[in-house]
Amino acid sequence: MTTAQLSERERAVGPARLTELDPVALYRNGLRSLVLTEPVVLGADDEFDVRFLRLLREAMSVILRIDWTAGSALPFDPALVCHLPPPRPGPQDGVGEWRRRHRYGLCYYRTGPGFLLLRDVRAEGMRYRLDDERAVACWPRLEAVAHLPGAEPDTRTLCDLLDAERLVVRRGAWATLLPYRMRQWPVPFDAV
Amino acid sequence: MTELGICLVTMPWQTLDLPSLPLGLLTTVCREAGRAGPDNYHGNLRWAEFLFERTGGEIGPADYVEVAENGIFQGIGDWVFTGVLHGNDFGRTTFADYVRRHEIDPGRAVDMRAYAEEFVDRAAREILDNEPDVVGFSTTFMQNVPSLAVAARIKRYAPSVITVLGGGNCDGPMGAALHRNYSFVDYVVRGEGESVFPALLDAIERGEPPADVPGVCWRRGETSVANADRRHPLPPGRIPVPDFDDWFDHLENSPLEGYIEPKLVLESARGCWWGEAHQCTFCGLNGSLMQFRSKPPRRTVDELTGLVARHRTLDVIMVDNIIDNHYFTDVLPELAALDWDLRIHYEVKANLTRAQIEALRAARVAHVQPGIESLSTRVLKIMDKGVDALRNVRTLRDCESAHLSTTWNLLYGFPGEADEDYWPVIDQVPALVHLQPPSAASPILLERFSPNFDRPELGFARRAPAAIYRHVYDLPQRELADLVYLFDTDAAGIRGPVVEALHQAIEDWEKRHHDSTLVRFESPDGIGVRDRRSGWPERDHRIEDPVLVAAYHQLEHGRSARAIRDRLTDEGLAITGPRLAAWLDELDEAGLLFRDGDRYLALATTDVPMRIRT
Numbered sequence: 001m002t003t004a005q006l007s008e009r010e011r012a013v014g015p016a017r018l019t020e021l022d023p024v025a026l027y028r029n030g031l032r033s034l035v036l037t038e039p040v041v042l043g044a045d046d047e048f049d050v051r052f053l054r055l056l057r058e059a060m061s062v063i064l065r066i067d068w069t070a071g072s073a074l075p076f077d078p079a080l081v082c083h084l085p086p087p088r089p090g091p092q093d094g095v096g097e098w099r100r101r102h103r104y105g106l107c108y109y110r111t112g113p114g115f116l117l118l119r120d121v122r123a124e125g126m127r128y129r130l131d132d133e134r135a136v137a138c139w140p141r142l143e144a145v146a147h148l149p150g151a152e153p154d155t156r157t158l159c160d161l162l163d164a165e166r167l168v169v170r171r172g173a174w175a176t177l178l179p180y181r182m183r184q185w186p187v188p189f190d191a192v
Numbered sequence: 193m194t195e196l197g198i199c200l201v202t203m204p205w206q207t208l209d210l211p212s213l214p215l216g217l218l219t220t221v222c223r224e225a226g227r228a229g230p231d232n233y234h235g236n237l238r239w240a241e242f243l244f245e246r247t248g249g250e251i252g253p254a255d256y257v258e259v260a261e262n263g264i265f266q267g268i269g270d271w272v273f274t275g276v277l278h279g280n281d282f283g284r285t286t287f288a289d290y291v292r293r294h295e296i297d298p299g300r301a302v303d304m305r306a307y308a309e310e311f312v313d314r315a316a317r318e319i320l321d322n323e324p325d326v327v328g329f330s331t332t333f334m335q336n337v338p339s340l341a342v343a344a345r346i347k348r349y350a351p352s353v354i355t356v357l358g359g360g361n362c363d364g365p366m367g368a369a370l371h372r373n374y375s376f377v378d379y380v381v382r383g384e385g386e387s388v389f390p391a392l393l394d395a396i397e398r399g400e401p402p403a404d405v406p407g408v409c410w411r412r413g414e415t416s417v418a419n420a421d422r423r424h425p426l427p428p429g430r431i432p433v434p435d436f437d438d439w440f441d442h443l444e445n446s447p448l449e450g451y452i453e454p455k456l457v458l459e460s461a462r463g464c465w466w467g468e469a470h471q472c473t474f475c476g477l478n479g480s481l482m483q484f485r486s487k488p489p490r491r492t493v494d495e496l497t498g499l500v501a502r503h504r505t506l507d508v509i510m511v512d513n514i515i516d517n518h519y520f521t522d523v524l525p526e527l528a529a530l531d532w533d534l535r536i537h538y539e540v541k542a543n544l545t546r547a548q549i550e551a552l553r554a555a556r557v558a559h560v561q562p563g564i565e566s567l568s569t570r571v572l573k574i575m576d577k578g579v580d581a582l583r584n585v586r587t588l589r590d591c592e593s594a595h596l597s598t599t600w601n602l603l604y605g606f607p608g609e610a611d612e613d614y615w616p617v618i619d620q621v622p623a624l625v626h627l628q629p630p631s632a633a634s635p636i637l638l639e640r641f642s643p644n645f646d647r648p649e650l651g652f653a654r655r656a657p658a659a660i661y662r663h664v665y666d667l668p669q670r671e672l673a674d675l676v677y678l679f680d681t682d683a684a685g686i687r688g689p690v691v692e693a694l695h696q697a698i699e700d701w702e703k704r705h706h707d708s709t710l711v712r713f714e715s716p717d718g719i720g721v722r723d724r725r726s727g728w729p730e731r732d733h734r735i736e737d738p739v740l741v742a743a744y745h746q747l748e749h750g751r752s753a754r755a756i757r758d759r760l761t762d763e764g765l766a767i768t769g770p771r772l773a774a775w776l777d778e779l780d781e782a783g784l785l786f787r788d789g790d791r792y793l794a795l796a797t798t799d800v801p802m803r804i805r806t
Contacts, residue, residue, distance in 0.1 A: 009713055032799070063802045104802050110533030113501045117533075127453070129504055182533050184802065187628065189535060189558035189597040191804035 012037050019051035024183070027062035034064060039071030040087070046172035049075060051145050053169050054176045056084040061108075061180040070095050080166055080178065082122055083107035105192025107167075109179045118179055119192070120167065128165070135161070142168060142177045149173050196397055198222060198230035199324040203315075203331070203338035205260035205269040206236040208253055208448070210457040210509060214330035214359055216434025218389055224432065225390045230328075232438040233319050235342065241448055242311050243304060251307075253451040255300040260334070265637070265678070266296055267660035269334030272305045274664055276312045276341040283663035290663055308341070316345035320353070326396065327353055328381075328389065332360040337664060340374055347376035354378045354396060358385045361677070364421070366640070369675035371409035372416035373667055382407035382418075383481065384426045384462075425463065428485040433495050434458070440503050455507035456499050460523070461486035464513045466541060470576045472563070473650060474603065476639030476677070477513055484514075489522035497530065509537045514563075520548045524555035532556070539563075542587050543579045549587075553594040562587055564600035564630070567620075568613040569788055574606045576643075581617070581788045582750040585795070588627040595801035598628045602698060604691070605635035607651025607684040614690050616787070621697040623783035623795060626708040626725050629701040633694050638679040645679065655679040700727075706805050710784070712744075712796035719744055721784060721796045728783055739765045740775060747785065747794035755791075 010033035013021065018036065026034070042049050053076070059066045060083070070087040074094030082101035089099065101122070109118045115131035116139060130136060138158045141151065148156055148170070159175050162168040168175050186192060200219060202212035215232050222230045236256075243251040263269045274283045291298050319327055319342070327346055329339040343355040357370055358381035367382040379402070381388045388407050395402040402408045406422040436456070443454055465484035467475065487495070496508060515538050516523075527534065534556035542562040544552075552560060564587070566572050569580040591598040604614070637658075638645055644652050657672035658680045665672060686694075704726035713720040718736035723729075735741055742765050746756045753772050760767055776792060779785050786793045 104804055110506050110535075112504060112506050112532050113497070113530075115504045117504075117506060125450075127450075131504060184595055185535060185556075185558035185597070186802040186804045187592075187595065187597045188804065188806060189537075191806050 010035055014038060021055055023059040023064045024062050027064045034066045036068040039069045041071040043072050043075035047174050049171045050174040050176050054145055057180045060084055061183045063184045104186055107179045108182045110182050145174060145176045147173055148175055196326055196393060197324040199233055199319050199327045200230050201233040201235055201327060201329045203235040203335050204239045205334045208240055208256060209452050209455050211436040211439035213434055213457045216436045217432055218385055219435040220432040221386050221390055231322050234439055234442050235315050237442060237446060239311055241446060243307060246307055251300055253448055258299045259301055264333055267664045268298055268301045270337035270664040272301050273308045273338040273341045276308050277337055278666040282666055287663035312341045312345055315342050316349060320350050328356040330359040331357055336361050344376045365674040368409050368418040369671055373671055380409035383421050386426055425481045425483050428487045454505050455509055456505050457509045457511055458496060459511045460492040461512040461516050466578055470578055471643050472577055473575045473643045474636040476641035486516035492523050493526045506533055507535045513539055515540050520551045524551040528554035543583045544587050546590050549590045549594045559597040561599045565603045567617045570613045571606055571609050574608050582791055582793045585786045585793055586750055589797055592627050593797040593799045600630050602630040602633040603636050605685040609685040611686055611690040614686055614694055618693050618697045620786055621701055622727050625701050625704040626710040629705050630698060633698045638681045640677050651684050652681040655681045706803055709800045710796045711800055739767050744794060747792055750791055750793040752790045
């Protein structure tokens with residue numbers, strides 16, 4: 001037996017392919033940790049901002065750890081995104097607040113047969129059950145990154161509904177869902 | 193024939209976030225027998241609502257849960273209501289002495305007791321509002337005294353209303369004792385209610401004494417008669433699908449709705465397949481019906497999916513005492529294929545294979561309760577547990593890798609155990625801190641129906657009803673000896689410094705667990721083990737020699753040095769005895785192994801769950 005640094009099941013990723021990553025697939029292939037090699041600049045490109053939050057959301061869903069640094073002030077209200085993996089400590093606006101508020105299980109959803117259960121304790125504790133057939137059918141479109149001007153009316157209606165509850169993030173024409181799907185329960189299982 | 197009006201009642205301290213399974217089952221049974229209703233009275237919810245309203249929220253659902261979950265072994269829940277049943281001051285002094293002597297925090301129980309009289313009266317009136325002919329109480333654990341108090345009040349207000357008690361607390365001699373000591377209870381149903389309760393209702397309807405209904409206690413004049421129990425347990429095909437509609441409707445309109453996250457409670461089996469052959473010596477949980485019966489897999493899947501869809505609830509508590517081994521291949525894969533975000537609880541036997549643990553995880557089982565009980569092979573043998581220490585640690589390791597919350601207790605106090613059974617465990621606890629610790633280390637209790645109770649020669653010859661019942665029942669000891677479930681007896685097994693050291697080790701384990709990981713990674717170059725356990729130096733180990741990599745894989749099963757060499761030889765690999773021994777010593781020194789006799793188990797997990805400090 002030798003003692004040495006491990007390479008571990010982690011991967012370093014540069015900025016070029018960042019928003020194309022599929023954390024769920026990466027996790028299923030054995031990856032447990034993703035290190036973003038370059039600081040992430042947010043606030044300059046609406047579509048990138050939304051796609052980046054989707055990446056964080058999907059990583060949280062499977063507990064794929066993401067190590068990232070903010071390269072700019074954060075263009076999101078930390079209270080809105082505090083359930084997602086925060087950046088490393090840094091002087092940028094919003095970073096400290098995001099890190100302070102963050103913990104596991106603050107805002108997630110679960111799928112069932114013909115319904116969705118949402119739990120949002122980012123601020124006060126809220127539980128929702130979504131069982132409207134059309135809303136449930138539109139849900140996956142918002143789980144992806146939706147371009148709202150081209151979206152179907154039902155998707156836009158659902159987006160407005162969720163926006164009122166601070167459950168989607170919208171940047172310009174782009175939107176995606178904020179709660180992550182609870183694919184892995186924590187230990188203890190009833191702590192969230 | 194006049195149709196009977198029936199009300200089924202569950203009193204405190206039934207869990208708030210689950211419907212009552214007995215009420216759900218009997219509701220279906222009554223409906224299937226063509227009876228209207230029956231009404232359900234959720235006395236547990238009503239009590240929590242009542243406390244909440246009367247105290248302006250000062251005594252809330254969390255206080256209820258505190259008593260319900262932690263008061264059982266002190267009889268706290270029963271004590272809250274005992275003044276209504278036995279007179280206002282009954283049990284006050286005895287209870288005060290008891291909590292002082294045992295340094296127990298009774299929580300809000302003393303405050304709650306002040307509201308018990310008013311609530312019992314209200315509950316009786318609410319039940320009678322629908323003018324039932326028969327009121328049936330289901331009673332398990334701390335539901336006896338609250339049920340008896342309401343039954344007595346019902347009899348006072350409406351003497352013609354028939355009162356019936358059933359449930360786990362009525363099994364065997366306990367039910368007979370309840371019946372002969374509380375005259376306001378007309379009938380007691382002993383054993384499984386699905387067949388007995390309808391037969392009793394039929395007899396009541398016919399106006400005949402239930403002389404031929406198995407297990408029922410009834411009165412001939414003033415004399416309490418206890419019919420012999422059923423000899424054959426209910427076949428699984430006759431266990432009905434529970435009807436929880438009423439409970440979900442109640443909860444939806446309850447002021448506590450926002451505080452309670454509803455869950456489903458289901459059973460896929462009754463009895464214990466292990467206990468049929470080798471009942472664990474301390475366990476009385478299956479009462480007088482040990483025979484294992486499981487529902488056909490198709491039915492279990494349909495029942496679970498049907499109730500999930502009906503009640504839009506994804507949390508499911510399976511109350512089976514042990515999962516049917518066939519379910520790992522016949523039920524769990526079907527649940528996994530649904531891709532629903534279920535959160536299921538199951539009790540399992542501790543000797544799970546990795547494939548079984550993976551099947552649980554994939555089916556969205558999030559919480560298991562394996563009967564680990566001890567990390568000493570000799571003590572496990574004494575209790576006839578059917579697993580050894582290595583297997584138990586292996587299960588803890590693999591459940592951790594699979595992100596399964598694992599609840600278990602470390603029990604001691606078995607006749608014949610010795611200090612030397614425990615010191616090797618205590619010495620090795622620091623190496624286990626990355627695995628989930630026991631909820632507690634505690635001495636075993638003497639439970640009715642357990643081998644320790646039924647066979648005094650196992651070491652617990654002297655026994656008396658547990659002291660807690662002195663503040664619960666105003667009855668003589670000879671009656672309590674038949675009525676209660678827990679008994680005081682002479683302490684057996686270890687005592688003194690080894691007990692203190694065991695408690696200290698478990699306490700340290702609990703403290704260190706959250707920040708401890710020990711993970712192994714596979715790569716084409718070999719195996720890496722990253723050690724980040726609290727109390728150990730931060731180290732990254734690599735094993736690159738193909739022979740040692742193969743040996744490490746054998747260690748993950750748990751093997752002796754000789755068995756490892758034999759297996760390597762089978763794989764066409766060779767290692768000398770001294771080299772293997774030296775390598776094992778090296779791993780052992782680094783705390784990477786659990787030792788049991790001449791066998792070793794690799795301790796590193798393959799993954800780390802998201803841990804939340806609570």
